[in-house]
Amino acid sequence: MSAKPTPHPRSAFRVFRSIPTRWADNDLYGHVNNVVYYSWFDTAVNALLIERGALDIHQGETVGFVVETQCNYFAPLAFPQTVEAGLKVAHAGRSSVRYEIGLFAQGAGTAAAQGHFVHVYVDRATRKPVRLPPALQAVVNELRA
Template sequence: MRMAAHRRADYAHFHPITTRWLDNDAYGHVNNVVYYHWFDTIINELLISGGVLDIVDSSVIGLVIESNCTYFSPVAFPDRITAALRVAALGNSSIRYELAIFCNDDDLAAAQGYVVHVCVERASRQSTPIPLPMRSLLQSIPIPSFAPSQP
């Protein structure tokens, strides 16, 4: 059974992203790999603008250990998109972000998925607890009551 597309109201954090001509593939729509770029963009935009990630100097970084994307409707240049994020689960060192891509002013997601990060020490790549400032920021993004089990 195919999952239903989420609505904008299901998400708490949004970031506009401009499509580019080069995002389109030979089939005339945005290539599937670009959606993962957009997922990375909104996650890192949240962490950087929230002051909890310095991409050069932070001693703790998040590495992707799992990701998924389900596509519902095509997006193509020059569509305007909005990436949306919610935090579905916080473990000791892991974070499950749920994400969606909304096209133009559509209320239903064109695509949605998730990314699981594990926090690691930059130098050693050893798992480490989510730093308290990051945890506080992530806790400020509502966790839906229907969140999946902890990663």
């Protein structure tokens, strides 16, 4: 059995993105619903890749499919907080990348939640795994922990 997860500090992540919460993110219990955290993971990873020219979601030959995801929750987040998503790459293979994401309340020193996405990059037309394109590989190298 593995050790109980503990929240990582900000220093564990390479880049950050601010994400404002929305009124609709809160659930009946007064905090952000767990499904929204996965949306923030997606936003943190894909927005960075798009901004760096490593992913063209409309016309690119290579697209990333999520094949594994996981999240641990440590402290609640709620509207109207701003969330700061920290991102790093824990592992990269020939066609896959494990992105690790920490979600922080604005200015907080430790993650309120953290988890990972594993993306397998495939040819858009054939859906077969492909080697990471050079632009994506460059971003992966920048984000390595």
